[in-house]
Amino acid sequence: MLKGLDPAVPAALVLMFVFVAVRCGGSREPDFPPPPETRTEPVTETLHGEEITDPYRWLEDQDSPETRAFIAAQNAYTDQLLGNRPGREELREGLEKLLKVDVMGVPTEHGGRYFYSRRGADQDQPVIWVREGRDGAERVLLDPAEFSEDGSKAVSLEDISRDGKLVAYSIRSGGEDEVEIRFRNVASGKDLPDVLPRRRYFGIALLEKLHAYAYTEYGPQGPRLFLRRLGEKKARKLFGDGYGPEKIIYAREGEDGRWLVIHVLEGSAGRKTEVWLHDLEGRGAPRPVTTEIEATFSGQVAGGRLYLETNWQAPNGRVMVADAARPAVEGWRELIPERENAALQGFSLAGGRIYANYLENVQSHVIGYDPSGRQVDEIAVETIGTIGGMRGRWDSDEAFYTFSSFHVPTRIYRYDLTAGKRELWFAPEVPIDPDRFxxxxxxxxxxxxxxxxxxxxxxxxxxxxxxxxxxxxxxxxxxxxxxxxxxxxxxxxxxxxxxxxxxxxxxxxxxxxxxxxxxxxxxxxxxxxxxxxxxxxxxxxxxxNPRRLAIYGGSNGGLLVGAAMTQRPDLFQAVVCAYPLLDMLRYDKFLVGRYWVPEYGTADDPEQFKWLRAYSPYHNVREGVDYPAVLFVTGDGDTRVAPLHARKMAALMQAKSALRRPVMLRYHEDEGHAGGTPLSQQIEDATELLTFLSWQLGMP
CATH class of the missing domain: 3.40.50.1820 (Alpha/Beta hydrolase fold, catalytic domain)
Structure with missing residues (x-):
C-alpha cells in the first residue's frame, strides 16, 4: 500500500498525475483504469554518431517536487489496481504462516562465546545474541529496537575479536548500502566511544593485538584503507592511494592475528584481483602478493600460510598455498587442483582443514582437505539443495553450515570435525510439507x-x-x-x-x-x-503457455527481465522487475554504477556502445506493442542501483505500450538494495507480488 505522501509535494501536482487519463491502444478494452499521464521533456544527444532521445530525463532528479508527485501518483495507481484485489488477504495470511517463524543465523565461536542472530516470530528485525559456551546461558547483545522503534533500522555483526570480548557492528536504515559502525564490549553490553559515521564501507577487521581496527571507506577519490586505534579519533591511512572510484578494496585479518590480507577488485566481478599482505607485527607498508596476473584471487591466512583461491590457469578454480612471510608468486604451490566437472565456489578454514565448496551440475559438494592437500572429509547432501555458510575456526574442532532447498527451509548443522558427524543445531518450524513438492x-x-x-x-x-x-x-x-x-x-x-x-x-x-x-x-x-x-x-x-507465464528478476535480474520483455513481449503474460538497471547507456553515471563497467561495458566506448544500445531495455520500447503486464519495484533506499531506472521505464512503457495489460510502479520510500527490510514489510511486498501474479495468471 501507499507508504505516506511527503507533505512537501504540492497537492496540485499529485492530482494532475492521478486524474489525467491516457487513451489505451488496441481494439480490446482493458479491464483496468489507465495509468497517470506523465509529461515528456525530450533531451537529445549524439552518441558515436547516433541521436539518442530521452523523453524522461527529468525523472532522474529524485528530489524534485515533480518527481515526488510522479512517485505519489504511481503508488496511488498501484494501490488502486492491487490494494483490494480479491484473494490478497488470503495470500498475506499464508505468507505470514511461512515467514512469521523463529529464524536463526549461523553461529560463530570466538573465545568460547557463540555469536548469532535470531529473529522471533513476533519480531520485525533479527537480534544479535551471545551464548556463554556451547550449552551455556544466552543473552541479547544487540537489539535493533535500541535504534528505531518502528523497525526501520537493522543491525549486523561486522567482526568479532578473536577472544570474543569486542564486536564491531553496523546500523543500516531502509536498505541503504551506507551504514554507521559502532563497537560494543561483550561483557558489559556497553558501546565504546568509537563511532564511524554513516558512510559506504567495505568491511571492518578488529585487530586484537593492536587494540585497533582496519576499515575501508569509499570516498570521492576512491576507496581507502585506514587503521585506527580504539579510543583514538584520528585514523592512519594504510593503503589505497592511486586507486580510483571504480575499485573495491577490503581487508581481513588472518587467523593468527599477525597478517592483514588486502584485496583490490576491479569492480564487482572483474577479471583481476590484487592481493597484498600487511604484517601487523612489523613497521613496513603492505607488500604485494599479486598485482599483475589477470585472474581472480581470494586469500586467507592460517598457521603461517597464505591460502589463495584463484581461477588463474584454472577456469573452474583451484587453491594455491604460500608461506605468508614469503608470499611471492614463485613460492606458490598448488594445494587443491582444479576439478574438471566442478566449479569452486569458495573455501573455508576450520579445524586445521581447508573446506572447498564445489558446484557440480549446480549441486553442492563440500570436500575437506588437510594442509598437504589430501582429501580427508566430504559433507553429504541428502537431496537437491545447497550447502552454505561453512563457518569455523582454524584451531577449533567444530564448524557450522546451512542446508536449504526450494522445499526445505534453511537448517543449521553443527559439524564435529574430529568425528566427521553432524547434528541439527536449528530448524525453523515452517508449516510446509517437503513431501508435497x-x-x-x-x-x-x-x-x-x-x-x-x-x-x-x-x-x-x-x-x-x-x-x-x-x-x-x-x-x-x-x-x-x-x-x-x-x-x-x-x-x-x-x-x-x-x-x-x-x-x-x-x-x-x-x-x-x-x-x-x-x-x-x-x-x-x-x-x-x-x-x-x-x-x-x-x-x-x-x-x-504465454498467457500463463510470468518472469521475475531483481537488480541484474531486473535488467534480464527488462530485456526479455522488450525482445520477446509475446512470450510472457506478466513481469516483476525489481530494483533494475534499464537505461544501459547511462547506468554508470549514477551511484556505484562504475563498478559494473567490467561486466557490462560503457556507452562512452564506441564499440561497447553498440552492444549496450542493442539490448538496453529503455531504448528498445516500441510504440503500440502489446507488452506484458509489468510491476516495477524500487525505492529511495536503493543507494546501489539508482531508482531512476524504474521511474523512467515505468513512464515510458505507460506511454508507449498498447496498454491491454497494466504497467505499474511500486515505489518504496524506505526500502533499498542491501536488505534490512522489516519482516512486516517483507510480507507486504511478497503479498503484493503474488497478488499481481495471481491476477495476471488467473490463479485462484
Whole structure:
C-alpha cells in the first residue's frame, strides 16, 4: 500500500498525475483504469554518431517536487489496481504462516562465546545474541529496537575479536548500502566511544593485538584503507592511494592475528584481483602478493600460510598455498587442483582443514582437505539443495553450515570435525510439507546450441497440461550462482498450483569463469537468449503457455527481465522487475554504477556502445506493442542501483505500450538494495507480488 505522501509535494501536482487519463491502444478494452499521464521533456544527444532521445530525463532528479508527485501518483495507481484485489488477504495470511517463524543465523565461536542472530516470530528485525559456551546461558547483545522503534533500522555483526570480548557492528536504515559502525564490549553490553559515521564501507577487521581496527571507506577519490586505534579519533591511512572510484578494496585479518590480507577488485566481478599482505607485527607498508596476473584471487591466512583461491590457469578454480612471510608468486604451490566437472565456489578454514565448496551440475559438494592437500572429509547432501555458510575456526574442532532447498527451509548443522558427524543445531518450524513438492533438474538448448540447466518445482503428482501458471526466475551475471534455496514466494506459488522454474543462465558462476564470461560484455545477449530459450522450452514441453507465464528478476535480474520483455513481449503474460538497471547507456553515471563497467561495458566506448544500445531495455520500447503486464519495484533506499531506472521505464512503457495489460510502479520510500527490510514489510511486498501474479495468471 501507499507508504505516506511527503507533505512537501504540492497537492496540485499529485492530482494532475492521478486524474489525467491516457487513451489505451488496441481494439480490446482493458479491464483496468489507465495509468497517470506523465509529461515528456525530450533531451537529445549524439552518441558515436547516433541521436539518442530521452523523453524522461527529468525523472532522474529524485528530489524534485515533480518527481515526488510522479512517485505519489504511481503508488496511488498501484494501490488502486492491487490494494483490494480479491484473494490478497488470503495470500498475506499464508505468507505470514511461512515467514512469521523463529529464524536463526549461523553461529560463530570466538573465545568460547557463540555469536548469532535470531529473529522471533513476533519480531520485525533479527537480534544479535551471545551464548556463554556451547550449552551455556544466552543473552541479547544487540537489539535493533535500541535504534528505531518502528523497525526501520537493522543491525549486523561486522567482526568479532578473536577472544570474543569486542564486536564491531553496523546500523543500516531502509536498505541503504551506507551504514554507521559502532563497537560494543561483550561483557558489559556497553558501546565504546568509537563511532564511524554513516558512510559506504567495505568491511571492518578488529585487530586484537593492536587494540585497533582496519576499515575501508569509499570516498570521492576512491576507496581507502585506514587503521585506527580504539579510543583514538584520528585514523592512519594504510593503503589505497592511486586507486580510483571504480575499485573495491577490503581487508581481513588472518587467523593468527599477525597478517592483514588486502584485496583490490576491479569492480564487482572483474577479471583481476590484487592481493597484498600487511604484517601487523612489523613497521613496513603492505607488500604485494599479486598485482599483475589477470585472474581472480581470494586469500586467507592460517598457521603461517597464505591460502589463495584463484581461477588463474584454472577456469573452474583451484587453491594455491604460500608461506605468508614469503608470499611471492614463485613460492606458490598448488594445494587443491582444479576439478574438471566442478566449479569452486569458495573455501573455508576450520579445524586445521581447508573446506572447498564445489558446484557440480549446480549441486553442492563440500570436500575437506588437510594442509598437504589430501582429501580427508566430504559433507553429504541428502537431496537437491545447497550447502552454505561453512563457518569455523582454524584451531577449533567444530564448524557450522546451512542446508536449504526450494522445499526445505534453511537448517543449521553443527559439524564435529574430529568425528566427521553432524547434528541439527536449528530448524525453523515452517508449516510446509517437503513431501508435497517435487524438484527436478532439466536442460534446454539456447539459441547458439549451448545446453543450459534449469530447476523446476511443482506439486508431486502434477503432470504437464500446457495451461499451468508458471513463474520463471533468473539472474545471469556477476559470477553469481543461482542455487536451490527456500523461497516463501516460490513455495506459495507452487502450493497454489503453479510451477516455479529457476534457470542457471550464462553470466553466472555455476560452471566457473567461462560460464561467467559467456554472459558478460559483448556476450551479454547470451544471458537474454538463455532466458528466452527457457521460456520457450517450458511452453514447448507443455508446462505452460504465454498467457500463463510470468518472469521475475531483481537488480541484474531486473535488467534480464527488462530485456526479455522488450525482445520477446509475446512470450510472457506478466513481469516483476525489481530494483533494475534499464537505461544501459547511462547506468554508470549514477551511484556505484562504475563498478559494473567490467561486466557490462560503457556507452562512452564506441564499440561497447553498440552492444549496450542493442539490448538496453529503455531504448528498445516500441510504440503500440502489446507488452506484458509489468510491476516495477524500487525505492529511495536503493543507494546501489539508482531508482531512476524504474521511474523512467515505468513512464515510458505507460506511454508507449498498447496498454491491454497494466504497467505499474511500486515505489518504496524506505526500502533499498542491501536488505534490512522489516519482516512486516517483507510480507507486504511478497503479498503484493503474488497478488499481481495471481491476477495476471488467473490463479485462484
Amino acid at each position: 517435487a524438484v527436478e533438474q532439466v536442460r534446454f538448448t539456447s539459441k547458439d546450441g549451448t545446453e543450459v540447466p534449469m530447476f523446476i518445482v511443482h506439486r508431486k503428482g502434477w503432470e504437464p497440461d500446457g495451461d499451468t501458471p508458471t513463474l520463471l526466475y533468473g539472474y545471469g551475471g556477476f559470477r553469481v550462482s543461482v542455487l536451490p534455496r527456500f523461497s516463501a514466494v516460490g513455495a506459495t506459488f507452487v502450493d497454489r498450483g503453479g510451477v516455479y522454474a529457476v534457470a542457471n543462465l550464462r553470466g553466472g558462476g555455476e560452471f566457473g569463469e567461462p560460464w561467467h564470461q559467456a554472459g558478460m560484455l559483448a556476450n551479454k545477449q547470451h544471458t537474454f537468449d538463455d532466458f528466452i530459450a527457457a521460456a520457450e522450452w517450458l511452453i514447448a514441453q507443455r508446462y505452460t
